[in-house]
Amino acid sequence: MKKITAALAGNPNCGKTTIFNLLTGSHQHVGNYPGVTVEKKQGVCRYGDYEITFVDLPGTYSLTAFSEEELVARNYILDEKPDIVVDIVDASGIERNLYLYMQLMEMDVSLLLVFNMSDIAEQRGLVFDIQQLSTLLEARIVQMVGTKGQGKQFLLDAVINSIEKPRKQRIHKINYGDEVEHELDKIEKALIAEEPELSQKYRTRWLAIKLLEQDDDISKHIKSSRVKNIVTSSFEFLKDILGENPEIYMAGRRYGYISGACQETIKTTAELRHNYSDMIDSVVTHRVIGLPIFLSLMFITFFLTFKLGHYPMSWLEHLFGWLGKTISGFWPAGSENWFKSLIVDGIIGGVGGVIVFLPTILILFMMIAFLEDSGYMARAAFIMDRIMHKIGLHGKSFIPMIIGFGCSVPAIMATRILENKRNRLVTIMVIPLMSCGAKLTIYTLITQAFFSEKLQPLMMWLIYIIGIILAVISIKLLRLTIFKGESIPFVMELPPYRLPTFKSISIHMWQRGWMYLKKAGTIILAASIILWFAMSYPKPDTSSHQNKLEYSAIGRLGKAIEPALKPIGFDWKIGTALIGATAAKELFVSQMAIAYSVGDPEQADMTLREKLSANYSPLTGFCIMLFCLIYAPCVATIAMTKQETNSWGWAMFQFFGLTVLAYVITLIVYQVGNLIFY
């Protein structure tokens, strides 16, 4: 069996992922490119004598060094040298799509063109002279309709044909005009003389073009000062006579070349003025009803996620409950030992607590995949951009933040829809300030314990609003300090609406679900075991009446930090519960219950709520909510932040940053509140 590697390149929204899914099915591997947060997808397809590995490169419009995605795609092609690059273009928007192809052509790699969405192109009345285009563009061309699964065979045949019978040297090249060509020539000559190694490794003409475009990534490889000087003087000279930046001028020439090629080979038989996409857009991006439509769609997404997710979630809860009981049954009464407690309370309790969220996560990602694949997400981003732009974020950031009200883990995963790294990092940092479902259990306990029925909804609303306000302020602060820089201006393509395929959505859903299970699951397992040990050991003598929790490692830790917690109105019990709750926020409630389980005999028959209101003031109650809202996110969130930012640094920044913020704000509220109320 012969092995081939084929890289799939293409514009965003050209249907590349659909074709990738069509080719590789479920035989996919999703990871990250080393050192960056760009997703790397690989899949294998067996065909005839060949085992073809398809690599789905990030969707880009060009191959400059301005964005991480473009650089990743370019470096993959240059350094990993796939046997063939398959450029997938949206046939209904051929000219714009061929721009990327021009750049691939200049890199002089083995190429194959796929005209995807040929059906839509046909509807728009476009007729292609494939033979002629193939000659002009010097590559085999395959017509496909990825969403209907048409053309898979042709594509695979063409890949193998292109490899078995490769084309000769390219004849055509883009002519950039006499002035530019002259300067390119000078740079090329200097490169061959001064940088023999580099011009051996890459194509000299391509290097010269990139240098003239002042490409940062290529420029840094140049050591020779003579080459540098020639490039600088050529650049200044051309800028002067062309009246614009040479790189922009050259982009114009590439488009000119495409226009020329298309003029001869593409005929328009019918002019379609208004299509259904325009009609949908006139409603959903309407300046008055656009926002309400978006908000209702979001509401429906959440409603369905948590409503539908509720049933499998309770089944799983029962399953884990049953599992715990069954395993407990292996030990006859009285013979229970530490091992049983570790398995049942530690591992099944801890890991089960995470897995029960899986259905919710799967449904949520199915909904998001649908909104994204259908083309609506681009419109939503535009609607929200008006508001989000004011705080220095992209409109799309709104979506992960909304998901944050459910759970931070999928919210952080959802930041993948943001292309800009700075935007992604800022959004990830503030997501924990959106009160998640687990924090809701804490709020419920506290509001019911300390506030009258009338005040409860108000307090609940207040804590959510405080979270949002803090998030907005934090974003502003982060954008002004660590993530300084011009806010990314908004340019985004509005892809035509299309019905997503079931295959694409289910593959997307399972990939996200699996990631959740694998990453959050392993970390949670470790954390559960550690926490269980900390809560169970060391054990006090059975004869003493000491509180077991107080005697344990985590209880001692709580005691140790008590002096630091005094100024914000907390005692060691709250401290212990707060530490435990970093494993999962809802643990705060069970930890408080354990801490109060052995205590004053007079309070023995009181509920936890009554015990809390008997021991703390409403101000302390409010401060608990406030602190829980802001402080260190749970272990699963930290693990996810680490994975998505590819750095422990950001995860730790989030951990400590939020804890410090929580402390400062709670301190102010408690001290001021004390002055006013007591």
Added chain:
Amino acid sequence: MEQKEIKPLSKIRSGEKAKLVNIEAGRGLNNRLASMGLVSDVEISVVSNSHPGPFVINVKGSKVMLGRGMANKIMVSGCDNEKDNSGSGR
């Protein structure tokens, strides 16, 4: 052809067309726009320009949304009255 007045894209009304002259922005943005087809002399048709709502243009057959700030930086010359059919490539 008579010399047309140069003005920002944001001044072009919905349904009208204009020709791109230049973009007054930094290198990064300029490159990104160029890769999306916004190069000199390209014909832009404004799909929607409703204050303060979406600014949507059609360039080379694909719809692109722009922030209003950006629409101010893109300088165009109007060709709204012209009955020309040489503008598009196909």
